Amino acid sequence: MNIKDLLSKAKMLLSMVIISLLFSFAQKGYAQVRISADIPKIDLNFFKGEVPKNSAYASMTFIDYVYGFSIERNTRTNAVKARITMRITPNSDKSYFDRSRVNKADIDRLVNHEQGHVVLGFIIGKQVEDALNAASYTVNYKEEIRSNYQRFYARYEKLQLDYDKQTRHGADLKAQESWNKKLRRLISPTTAFTASTP
Numbered sequence: 001m002n003i004k005d006l007l008s009k010a011k012m013l014l015s016m017v018i019i020s021l022l023f024s025f026a027q028k029g030y031a032q033v034r035i036s037a038d039i040p041k042i043d044l045n046f047f048k049g050e051v052p053k054n055s056a057y058a059s060m061t062f063i064d065y066v067y068g069f070s071i072e073r074n075t076r077t078n079a080v081k082a083r084i085t086m087r088i089t090p091n092s093d094k095s096y097f098d099r100s101r102v103n104k105a106d107i108d109r110l111v112n113h114e115q116g117h118v119v120l121g122f123i124i125g126k127q128v129e130d131a132l133n134a135a136s137y138t139v140n141y142k143e144e145i146r147s148n149y150q151r152f153y154a155r156y157e158k159l160q161l162d163y164d165k166q167t168r169h170g171a172d173l174k175a176q177e178s179w180n181k182k183l184r185r186l187i188s189p190t191t192a193f194t195a196s197t198p
Contacts, residue, residue, distance in 0.1 A: 039122045039187065040090060042115055044107065047097035057169065058101040061114045062094040063121030067132070067149060071141060080141045084132040088125035090118050112180075113170025119183045120163055124156045131156075 047059065065088055072081045095114075102110055131152040137144050167176045 038088070039119055042090065042111065042118055044097060044099075044111055046090070046092050047095050047114075048092045049094045049096035051096045051098040055096075055098065059097040059110055059114055060095060061117040061121075062091040063118070063125075064089045064091050065125055065128070065153070067129070067145070069141075069145060071137075073139070078139050080137040080139060082133070082135075082137045082141055082145060084129060084145060086125045086129040088122050090121065109173075109176075110170055113167065113176060116163060116167075116170075116176075116179060116183055117160060119187060120159050123183075123186055124153070124159060127156045128152045 042061075047061075049060075049062075065086060067084055067086050069082050069084045071083075073079070097110070097114075099107070128149065132145060132148055135144070135148050163179060166172070167179055170176050
């Protein structure tokens with residue numbers, strides 16, 4: 001065996017070790033999203049954020065998204081297979097609820113509306129994760145994943161805007177109930193998840 005072959009095998013072994021470490025990190029740090037099981041139920045105590053001055057809305061829910069990935073690279077063809085996982089976390093410290101602007105009788109209604117945003121946050125995260133995993137990558141996978149994440153997130157985040165517009169931020173009770181049913185259907189463990197909009 002010549003020195004060139006030895007170096008080639010050493011490179012391949014090193015690549016396998018790095019990929020193994022990345023995969024291990026992704027498994028520990030970014031657990032696979034199980035739509036219905038992972039969505040927390042929020043209540044009024046969830047909202048810990050300071051209400052911004054002159055806010056147009058009495059309440060707002062923020063969701064944090066972080067992605068991790070592992071890769072397999074074919075050293076002969078340079079083809080890259082990426083496995084991306086999303087961590088989706090409702091951000092209690094940023095989310096706010098201005099009780100002074102909400103009648104006591106309407107608090108539960110508005111919290112229920114914000115729960116819909118949490119559910120949509122997980123649906124969006126899952127859609128983005130699925131789209132990222134379906135995409136093709138090259139040796140520039142880090143930049144491609146980042147670019148795809150921004151593109152896919154912008155596409156699916158429209159669901160949050162549609163939800164607010166159609167329910168009039170929870171004020172249209174009939175539209176809110178219709179969305180509640182759609183959301184329950186989308187997160188049902190017996191329903192196959194698809195990336196279509198509700």
